[in-house]
Amino acid sequence: MCKMAAVMESGEDAFKQLFKFYKRRKPPPDFSEVVDFSGNLCADKVVPMKLNATAVPDAVTSRVGLRPVRDWRAFGLQGYPGFIFISNPFRRGSQRYWIRQCLKTYPQKPNICNLDMHMSPCDTQNIWERSVHSLRAPSPPRRQEKSLLERLRWVTLGYHYNWDTKVYSADHYTPFPVDLQSLSQQIASGCGFSDFKPQAGILNYYRTDSSLGIHVDESELDHNCPLLSFCFGQSSIFLLGGKRRQDPPTAMFMHSGDVMVMSGQSRLLYHAVPRIVPAPQELLTTELLTHPTPTEGQNPPETGSVLEPVSEQDWTVCLRYIQSSRINMTVRQVLGAGQSFPQS
Numbered sequence: 551m552c553k554m555a556a557v558m559e560s561g562e563d564a565f566k567q568l569f570k571f572y573k574r575r576k577p578p579p580d581f582s583e584v585v586d587f588s589g590n591l592c593a594d595k596v597v598p599m600k601l602n603a604t605a606v607p608d609a610v611t612s613r614v615g616l617r618p619v620r621d622w623r624a625f626g627l628q629g630y631p632g633f634i635f636i637s638n639p640f641r642r643g644s645q646r647y648w649i650r651q652c653l654k655t656y657p658q659k660p661n662i663c664n665l666d667m668h669m670s671p672c673d674t675q676n677i678w679e680r681s682v683h684s685l686r687a688p689s690p691p692r693r694q695e696k697s698l699l700e701r702l703r704w705v706t707l708g709y710h711y712n713w714d715t716k717v718y719s720a721d722h723y724t725p726f727p728v729d730l731q732s733l734s735q736q737i738a739s740g741c742g743f744s745d746f747k748p749q750a751g752i753l754n755y756y757r758t759d760s761s762l763g764i765h766v767d768e769s770e771l772d773h774n775c776p777l778l779s780f781c782f783g784q785s786s787i788f789l790l791g792g793k794r795r796q797d798p799p800t801a802m803f804m805h806s807g808d809v810m811v812m813s814g815q816s817r818l819l820y821h822a823v824p825r826i827v828p829a830p831q832e833l834l835t836t837e838l839l840t841h842p843t844p845t846e847g848q849n850p851p852e853t854g855s856v857l858e859p860v861s862e863q864d865w866t867v868c869l870r871y872i873q874s875s876r877i878n879m880t881v882r883q884v885l886g887a888g889q890s891f892p893q894s
């Protein structure tokens with residue numbers, strides 16, 4: 551009997567068992583059944599997907615740092631209709647801009663973050679500025695207090711998700727970032743959802759020992775709209791289950807730059823992140839550590855580009871951060887066309 555089958559035998563639901571299996575530290579789990587879209591693909595599980603290459607003009611994808619749609623490596627998974635995995639569609643070097651936004655720009659007011667729950671607005675005003683000193687230091691002293699950036703766990707954008715009530719509301723809204731709106735619309739259009747309206751974002755910041763529990767994203771009022779997920783920095787194991795906790799999930803690696811779209815019948819499936827795993831060195835080296843050439847995204851590649859150059863100073867801080875962290879952004883449409891929030 552394989553290790554995973556043995557794990558399934560206890561009374562816990564199948565999702566919980568596999569979550570615990572991949573979260574386990576000692577002994578570390580066997581990763582041989584984890585789907586890796588960047589490597590050799592298991593033909594009975596992974597289905598290469600052809601996207602509409604003309605859905606977004608190349609000049610437009612380039613403005614947000616994406617390759618032309620015809621070059622996106624997109625896949626479906628057997629048994630998960632509506633699930634689309636795009637293996638790093640970013641131009642080389644352009645992830646830098648998005649990582650910098652996640653660390654320097656999006657945590658700023660008026661967006662909301664976990665630190666606001668127990669600190670005054672003036673103390674959470676300049677998270678980046680108040681953290682860069684310790685993150686720029688060549689090797690931080692061991693017992694140094696963690697910087698605000700290292701204590702960041704989540705940021706919400708647009709319609710701010712309320713973690714206690716699990717609802718969005720009309721009066722808890724600040725403008726959704728224009729650059730992320732553009733990136734999300736292009737990913738959605740490339741996958742056939744040209745009407746997608748990014749209205750809410752949740753950014754999760756993971757340290758190497760973090761995990762994200764089993765859940766379904768169902769707070770949005772319209773579940774016909776897809777949910778997009780972007781990953782940067784260290785890799786993770788992502789578990790995609792079924793509509794019931796008893797359905798055994800499929801494990802897959804998410805690496806820096808990977809994008810997932812959950813739509814249709816896969817929009818309301820259980821999912822979780824049991825473990826952060828070190829990014830493959832060659833992936834980090836080519837995508838993030840090597841200095842990109844001007845044509846590869848560090849300089850604005852097209853007129854109208856949203857990508858501002860990332861200074862070496864800023865990049866040093868980002869690099870230090872992502873060497874031991876992962877960032878995930880999920881982007882959601884909360885309201886369907888013409889829909890409004892129910893009167894409370």
Ligand code: SIN
Nearest residue numbers: 754762788823878880
């Ligand atoms: C989420 O499900 O909200 C985030 C998943 C991830 O971090 O990959």
